[in-house]
Structures are given as structure tokens and as C-alpha cells.
Amino acid sequence: MQLSVIMPVYNEQETVAEVVERVRSCGVSDLEVLVVDDGSSDQTWQRLQRFAESPDVRLLRHPRNRGKGAVIRTAQPLTRGEAVVVQDGDLEYDPAELPKLLAAMRRFETDAVFGSRFSGNIIVVDSFWHYYGNRFLTLVSNLFTNLHLSDMETCYKMIRGELFRELPLRCERFGIEPELTAKLAARQAVICEVPISYRARRFDQGKKIGWRDGFAALWYIFKYNLLSRASRRRLARGK
Secondary structure (H helix, E strand, C coil): CCEEEEECCCCCCCCCCHHHHHCCCCCCCCCEEEEEEEEECCCHHHHHHCCCCCCEEEEEEECCCCCCHHHHHHHHHHCCCCCEEECCCCCCCCHHHHHHHHHHHHHCCCCCEEEEECCCCEECCCCCCHHHHHHHHHHHHHHHHCCCCCCCCCCCCEEHHHHHHHCCCCCCCCHHHHHHHHHHHHHCEEEEEEEEEECCCCCCCCCCCCHCCCCCCCHHHHHHHHHHHHHHHHHHCCC
């Protein structure tokens, strides 16, 4: 089963080359890596040039910073894998976990596998507000989607390639996480969770998601669940 790994990067000059190498050597024998530099202003793009001739790596670039969702939308139609996952360009998520997610997808024949940071595996201790903010957003999302997830905001959402390429994604920034979850739920996708390790980094180490993104996520949960559902009903009545 070929795996497509989408890697959004923005000002990750210190880690990006190591993350690409770790993805390539993660233990999945057939994979492609689509790295999208989202308008970095540091040396990220220059550090990526070492992979320019690698047959398993494709480099793309946004002329300006647009957000994680925009990166995923850029790469979406270019993926070729039977499964697709997103890998952040820092070291919070360990690419060594990817074979475990792929094995779960095969074993349970699911449409998606979520890697949960809160299911008992070792984590480097997160901040109080970030940890409980994630748990709260997951709870609200579950109320709207009727899913029983422990980590809706996880970056590791491995999705069947055919299904992923069909999803009508709209979000530009970090709201892509609740959007993906809502649209998988709307498709009645079969989802399983597997525990993953997680190494939280601080804002002074380059962490980009903040409290404003948390409030925005609440809006996106509402938008991509209730509002989208109401819109589909109006369209159905119009027909």
C-alpha cells in the first residue's frame, strides 16, 4: 500500500531536513513525500534543495504564507497513495509511528486512522492550556459529529487516498483539523484511533498554533457540522 505524506513547512529551517529524512526512513517501503513550503522567510526552502533530485520527494512552494489548510489543499490532488497522512515539519510527531497507523488501516479495513496523543502513550509534558484546550475542542467536535474520538486535533489523520482526494476541503489555516473530521463523519467514514507518542514544543521553540486558533476551531466545528448540514438540506429541498 503506497503512502502519500503531505508535509506543510513554514520557517522550519532547523528541523525540516531531519523530518524529511525520518519520514523517508520510517519503515514504509512504498511512500512519496510532498513537501510544501508555505512562504517561509528563513532558510527552509534552501535546506529542502538537497532533496530536489530525490525520486520519492516532491517540493512545492507557496509565494506567501497561506496556512496549513491551504498547503493540504495544494497537495491534495497531487497525492497518488492508497493512503494519505499529514506530517508537520517539526519534531512533535515521530514518523516512526506511521507504519503503525498504516498497519491499523490494513488490519481493520478502515477509511481513516487517527493517531491519538491522549491514549496512554508517552508524551513530553504539554502546557496546561494547550492540553485541556485540545480536549475541550475534541469534546465539542464529538458532540456535533457523534464520533467518540480522544484527539480530534491530531495532525496524524491517515485517510484512504481515494476518499481523501474526494473531500471538498475549504479551510486555509488550522481549522483544517475540525474540517477533515466533520467531513469524514458526514461521509460516515469508519475511523479507528491508535495511540502515538508526542513531543510538545513551546512557543519559543517555534510552536505556531495559539489561543486565537482555538477560538477559530470552535467556529470551524460549528461551520463544518451544523452550517454545512443545513446547507445540504436546503440543496436537497431545492431539488
